Amino acid sequence: MDLSDITVEMNAQTALLATNLTKGNRAALARAITLVESKKAAHRQQAEALLAHLMAKTGNSLRLGITGVPGVGKSTTIDSFGSNLTAMGHKVAVLAVDPSSTRHGGSILGDKTRMERLSYDENAFIRPSPTAGTLGGVAAKTRETMLLCEAAGYDIIIVETVGIGQSETTVAQMVDFFLVLMLPGAGDDLQGIKKGVLEIADLIAVNKADGDNEVRARAAASEYRAALNIMSPRSPHWNAKTLLISGLKNIGLDALWDEIEQFRAVMVKEGVFDKKRSQQQIDWMWSLLQDKVMSALQGDPSIQSLIPKLKTSVYAGELPATAAASKLAAAFFSSKKEQLF
């Protein structure tokens, strides 16, 4: 497809960035990510040109999502797991979708100080969560960053998140495999799982299964396993398992990696691995388009004047939602005509 009518040309600076990035230059990758995270229109144009140019070099990775509550040991686990992988010869990127980064600049994820070994590992690249006005905005930048990391030669991309709002489903929509970390503890101490998270988990790993906690971890794993057995599996080719691990002591992480590789092998064999990714891209395209259009709609002056009273009436049960929606749509479309006069 001729892309020249879709994006602008890369300027000389961007083209150099592309060259250095694909050679594996870390500084170039970091600069490219900063370009992609920028809100400025000119930067956005260059970012889109850069990404379009690099597309053919993307996709050669395993994309792995990881979630878990604060305190479950995500950073420690990623540090050990990632280090095992670089020791095997992989290049590992660690990204983050932090839902709280819509509100302030700070991020509790992707914190290098909590991933000591990886932060010094020349075959690992860690980037904190981008900031944006909405979770969708954060996710979009992370997805683009993932493509840049792949073009730079990283063959395992880890995207971590915490369980707030829709962050888990958002990350699940951009990865191949979604891992849920749980605390050890059974019976009354059993850590509850958000129902929506159980739905998207490809594997549950009970962490801190070492020392005194091992018994509690086994009991917890049993209960999660029983719950998973109740569910109809999402795919005919994969039943989500429950494993015991210790991120701190590096126990069970080889078995975890074996499971993930097995998953990939099965999905590739069944012809669904790439299909899932392709469909994720299409879904994302429509979702972005919807966001842009709804954003324009909500920013439209004729809509803005109507919304407060319509919302109030609908909320109070005085006006049917259908009538309100019809009115808003009519206002939006007629304002698009009026813009010229």
Add this chain to the structure above:
Amino acid sequence: MDLSDITVEMNAQTALLATNLTKGNRAALARAITLVESKKAAHRQQAEALLAHLMAKTGNSLRLGITGVPGVGKSTTIDSFGSNLTAMGHKVAVLAVDPSSTRHGGSILGDKTRMERLSYDENAFIRPSPTAGTLGGVAAKTRETMLLCEAAGYDIIIVETVGIGQSETTVAQMVDFFLVLMLPGAGDDLQGIKKGVLEIADLIAVNKADGDNEVRARAAASEYRAALNIMSPRSPHWNAKTLLISGLKNIGLDALWDEIEQFRAVMVKEGVFDKKRSQQQIDWMWSLLQDKVMSALQGDPSIQSLIPKLKTSVYAGELPATAAASKLAAAFFSSKKEQLF
């Protein structure tokens, strides 16, 4: 709020319909529903005027969603349950959201021949699923029908559905309480629950818990109860329970009603019953608006010419989804300007 700038006036025919409907006239209710289900623009205008007029008389009901696979005994259970309720002095409406009615006129739900007693009950009203091009369209008409039934004096509205696609979440978004019926059978015979359905269930009822099946039903109920205990409850005020019932033998249906009434009492006391409904209306308004706008977008000629090749390139990983979405948005907004030339 002055509604005269939102909807047209009711014509004389519609005004008479409104009068008779609110007196409880069944024929008027049926005609009003047909008006609401009509695709004709003039009918839609009158339908919106009618609904706006009746809004103050809506809401005085309990809205109950019921799902279950074909063969679980939904019709039999609704027949018994509904008859118990009319015997208590309630007026019961039974509606349906049949996802397959987007494809053909026939509906497997809301079938009066399968609800023998209710179909002859002068205090019950049964309506088959409306037909529409999309599940969203079917749901919109059902929601409007629900309002008409409430204005006609029905104080219990049952909306049944089967588990295809998003039909359960769609119905859950329009009701106060969502009941999931399951078959008896444990261990290898345990009927799996779709993860998304477990998430929205306010109660699970294992049906056919009578005679030889009673033991299997108890075992099944145990397993579902264990799975529910793993989940973090969606509301701090309600833990979904698992009950045993027999729709055929009218066993456990009083206990079921007690649970539902208890749910309502708790939610009203905590001040969230009406809030949930109001939020459902707002969410629905935005969802309708989004559908209308995206529909117009997809029907726009300049978009239609772009979509096939953009989709192909995105699907093949040749073009980033962000660039494709930017291009489509730009085409949509500039075409809105061009429409005048």
